[in-house]
Amino acid sequence: MKLKLLFLLSISIIIICIFYIVDLLNQDFVLNKEDEYDSTINIWITSSGLAPSLDQFENEYNVKVNVRQFNDKEALMEELTLSNVTSELPDVIEVNDHDGMDEIVKQYDVYPIERISSDLLTQFHPSIHKSFTYQDKLYAYPLGMEIPLLFVNESLLRNHYTDGETLFPFEKHLGKYKEIQDKINENNNIQPFWLFHFDEQIPFYWEAKVASTIGPTNASFDDMWNDLVNVYQLVPPLDNHMAITRFANLEVGALVSTSVHLQTVQELIGNSFEFDVIPFIPNSYPILVSGHGLVVMNENEMVDELFTFLNKEEIQLQFLGKNGWLPAAKTLMEDTAFVHDLPMSKYISELLQYEHLFIGTEIEEASRESWTDIKNKAIEIEK
Template sequence: MFVKGFTTREKVMFIIILVLALCLILSVSYNIGFLGRKERKKEVKIEKTVKKKEKIIVWTYWQDDSFSALEKAAKVFTDENNVSVVIEQVPLDEFYSKLCDALQRGEGPDIFIYSHDSLAELVSLNVIVPIAVENELDEFPPSVLQALTYENKLYALPILIEVPALAVNTKLVRNIPEDMEEILSGRTVVYGNALTLVYPLDNAFYSSVWFYSLGAYYYDSEIGKSNLDSDAGVKAFQIMLNLSDQVPEKANIDTSLLLFAQSEAAFTIVNPSILKKLKLMMGKDFSSVEIVPFPKVLGNTARPLMYIEAIYVTSLPRDARIEELTMDLAWFLATNGSIIIARDAELVVAWADAYTVDSSRILYGFYNQSLSAVPMPVKASKVFLIVSRYIDRVIGGELKPEDASIQCDNELEKL
């Protein structure tokens, strides 16, 4: 690369000059790049700390007005406690199986509403927790609370009561009798040609008032016994036979309500869930109806069966705050929230104070009856089918009261 004629010294000096020139060019190039570069500002992420809103899930099988009233009550709690309450509707025929499956997988609701007669099984499955009793319980009927107590612990709060009571058409009678014997014997004065008492005799829920008032209980699930094979049982079946002479043959709920609505019967037996149907039938004439507790039955306090819907709190894992809020919601729905439910859905709630705020005299009549009512036994649907069948056989003349009491008792004790 070098031209001939250069000495060795000249060649070395040329290389040194070339290297120095190259270093100078590189140095200048670097400084120009550094000075031309804009300094980047360090990016600082500002995270907004938004408090997460807790969510409580409630399962129910309620529908229509009942479901809407429950949502409305939950909304009041939501607004007051900055918590989201989600009401989920599950069909009744799927409710219990879906509930147990979900809870045993650690899923499902924080709160659910269900019948009282499944309490023992739910405790054994370890899917519900005892209620934190920090409030007064005096405003709930004692027998209702007892039905929700297991091994001396309260496991649910009552919200609704379904109990039969006596409907009276005040246009047809002057005074409500003090003892049902006056109705049964025909001594009650009824205006016009109206019948005295009409209801479906083979309805074991309605007819429980005769049996339980006399001490002839259908079935005690705790001991697996019935008390129909007794003098009380015979008397109760005899009442059924006597009533069959007054009540139209094969009267069902619809025909009984129609006779009552058309002022062709002075008394009938109803429960809260069919009130709306009766109101539609009677229209403005419904104002003449009173719902009252049954008079005494042969001198004994009337004690029909009742069905209780209760609020359960599940054992799903949760932090301390959500656990406290869940328990607070359960208490709210059973107390102040139940005022909304009673008013908007016309349901009989278990909290006595709900009836002091512009309450319905009709609903209060059912509530009064619940104070002496007996909670329904476990296996109630099977029990009712058996008892209804034997009532039918007595009023149909197939069996005498004495025979029915023995045979029905034997069949019930096989459950």
């Protein structure tokens, strides 16, 4: 019995030693693998659709790409503040042009994107180029853009307004919209029906409305939002995170969202009803774009290589499709074959017909405070 126990104990020790040796060999392989990279670049992103392209860049250029992904831009900005204290800033970060770009440019030693060749710079659509410009310098490499849209349930609303009319929630037809909503609710015994709903980018839609206004205006966000939510009750309060879901569930007639969510909306709806997609602002008015780009925080020899890699058509097709972005390059907007290969190309090709109306605004002071202020006002009005 003792010999059997000693035998089993010996076998166990041998097995443990083997696993230990294998583990050491694996660790050594990982260390050796790290040594094989020619250089390293640290990148922070919020769009998960960028990760596959960055992995491919790592493999093709033999560069160790340390990607840190954040759930949202607020979390990235908070971490950036902490990293600035410890002087451990990343080399490149993903940014949005309308929310905090001014802070990044002024508070950090950001490098203007002047190292990119002039040929590369001139290909970008003027609207997105302007969106990342501060004091006549471009401070981000434009990746893609989105525009505000109105998703309309045609199956439900087609008979309630004529072709010449629009369903624009900021127009002076709220009384008529209320009549349409009440009429639908008369025959609706399942849940309350709302004519409009907005997702969580309310500040962007208000900026888009202001940017489309021709001539002076006295319109205020407070008055407009109070009319929509409280006076006419056309928008459900404190419910922005559910906007897309409620539209897909036939609880909303017209959804205000962006082109980024085209594929999500289509997947949720399937063939349950027909919907139309039109620019959020009525035709023939300027359409404000929102841009996504990469800002250079540290001098790194691989940044130029990264931007050149991302400029390849096959790579553009990859990350634009995964993120739902419209092309930032005017040349690609006009490339029918390229657009055809993008997901939701049917809608995207139609929306790009409006590209002559696309506008951008230069990086503005206190942009993040402005967005936060509008968000807080909306919540206060909706309570």
